[in-house]
Amino acid sequence: MSDAAILCVDDEVTVLASLKSQLQRLFGRQYLYEFAQSAEEAWELIGELEAESIKILIIVSDWLMPNVKGDEFLTQVHQQFPKIVTVMLTGQADEAAIERARQEANLYTCLRKPWTEEELKQMIDSALSEQK
Template identity: 75%
Template sequence: MCDTAIICVDDEMPILKVLKEQLQRCFGNKYIYEVAQSAEEAWVVIDELEEEDIKILAIVSDWLMPNVKGDVFLTQVHKRFPEIVTVMLTGQADEAAIERARQQANLYACLHKPWTEEQLQQIISTALNQ
């Protein structure tokens, strides 16, 4: 069984479905792929993976979500798990939010909607091979 994971967070299930499918096509069964529809749900997933001793390598999070925006969530993740690669997915994040995420969440990349499977693969591959 695989002991490393990538988590995708977006409040829109169709986007999560596409992200997961693209990651699976790109990386096969090399990783576990988890999805969450909110920052709160993502923390549940993170805690469950941690309990199972599964290392989270990367989190791809939407910016515009109810309750907790992506830059705030990724900053919280970075404070608790500085080794996790953070990628923000956005159709409408302002430059200030992206810059905040760069400064406070060590944002690796910002992927703009609509993205291509090649962009996603390149960002994740590069980030995980550093």
């Protein structure tokens, strides 16, 4: 089992299912993949992964979610875990939200819905190579 994880957060089950199948196809068992339908659920997973000494490499978060928007969530993550790469996945974020995430969450990139599998692979490969 890998000791490194990629966490995806989106309130749409179909988006999470697409990400799961694409990540598994692209990277196999190289990483653990975790999925949450809200920022609250993501925080629970982050706590569990931390307790198991599993390093979260990347968090890919939707912007438009109930209760906590993606830019707010990623900012909170960055404040507590500055080494985690933050990525926003969105079809609806306005430029102000994206810019706010760049400034406050050290946003690595914004992946637009619908994305391609190749875009997802390039983004993860690029983010991880910069992290080393």
